[in-house]
């Protein structure tokens with residue numbers, strides 16, 4: 032029920048910020064999504080969608096940190112070993 | 116799919132598991148707050164890859180599971196009335212009330228409709244002006260902005276045949292209630308990433324400081340959960356207790372401001388009962404006075420109804436992390452997803468249902484695990 036999944040904005044319509052909506056692509060399945068809560072999101076952006084509403088725009092640069100974190104830990108480990 | 120598949124990479128998961136093993140020197144109990152995380156942990160067998168010192172405790176973060184019996188009974192009563200169209204998220208339909216459930220009301224001729232979004236219920240109200248359309252608004256902070264928008268639009272359209280049975284709950288007060296209990300075994304939290312996507316995480320800082328618990332805002336994919344656990348263990352091992360954000364691709368410190376603005380306009384904070392836990396002060400959202408005309412409890416004269424919970428189901432203890440589903444005598448025998456006794460067996464995010472699906476000793480109960488193609 033709290034499920035929220037990422038999808039890519041294909042098109043945006045509506046001028047009124049509170050009525051803004053768009054088509055979002057979830058791996059091939061296209062759904063109409065309310066975009067009122069992500070006024071900054073544009074076509075091509077990925078958004079997290081929950082019960083028909085986009086609740087955030089995914090940040091590309093933060094998205095890779097999961098992989099960088101391990102590398103950083105590795106380097107720290109090596110540094111420590113080198114220093115001891 | 117982008118933003119999904121890469122976070123299920125088995126090699127990286129194993130590296131995380133190895134790193135967690137390396138930094139862990141003592142036993143730690145970490146609670147994942149959200150049922151979506153519980154589901155992923157059990158489904159992918161994440162807990163089984165962690166060192167035995169780490170115990171994951173499944174928290175109360177499943178809105179279906181914590182909706183109090185009282186509200187379910189109110190929903191059943193409203194849905195049974197003639198002329199009413201009762202709209203609900205699908206997973207509320209099999210939640211047992213005192214005597215029946217919404218699915219049975221529907222089978223008996225009640226007009227109960229499953230909707231995907233609260234806005235779908237507003238559409239039904241526009242299409243059926245002669246009938247009373249009621250939306251069962253359950254959910255955490257993640258879902259509340261959608262409900263708020265439904266109320267806002269209904270008000271703008273002047274819909275008088277639309278109302279909501281509101282049971283929105285707030286996560287931080289429930290975490291505090293858990294921490295304040297003398298039985299509390301939780302030493303660190305993985306906070307719910309989508310709740311924080313809406314609310315941000317500043318409200319967790321005083322909790323981390325007061326109870327000296329690390330709180331790591333965490334996402335829902337396997338690698339998110341591994342990283343969240345690692346960050347939490349690192350804090351625990353080094354004696355730190357701060358709020359950290361693992362899920363920064365979606366969560367900003369102050370959350371989603373437009374969503375919060377609308378929530379403040381439509382709701383006010385109320386005390387709320389949690390199923391199996393009891394009443395927690397300031398832990399829910401109700402319609403503010405200006406939107407009281409949309410309150411189904413008032414409209415149908417049910418505001419003062421009180422219902423007590425039955426004793427046999429131990430889901431309250433499961434929700435508080437005091438017991439595992441398998442410790443319940445009814446688990447998998449008298450209580451199954453087809454015939455649930457308690458709400459934690461109903462939703463796929465409920466701890467009992469997740470264990471039933473992926474962890475039964477017989478009947479193919481072991482989950483896809485890390486070696487499965489799904490990963």
Ligand code: SF4
Pocket residue numbers: 427428429430433440443444445446447450451455456457458459460467
């Ligand atoms: S197995 Fe069923 S009866 Fe037992 S705690 Fe879970 S929901 Fe309640």
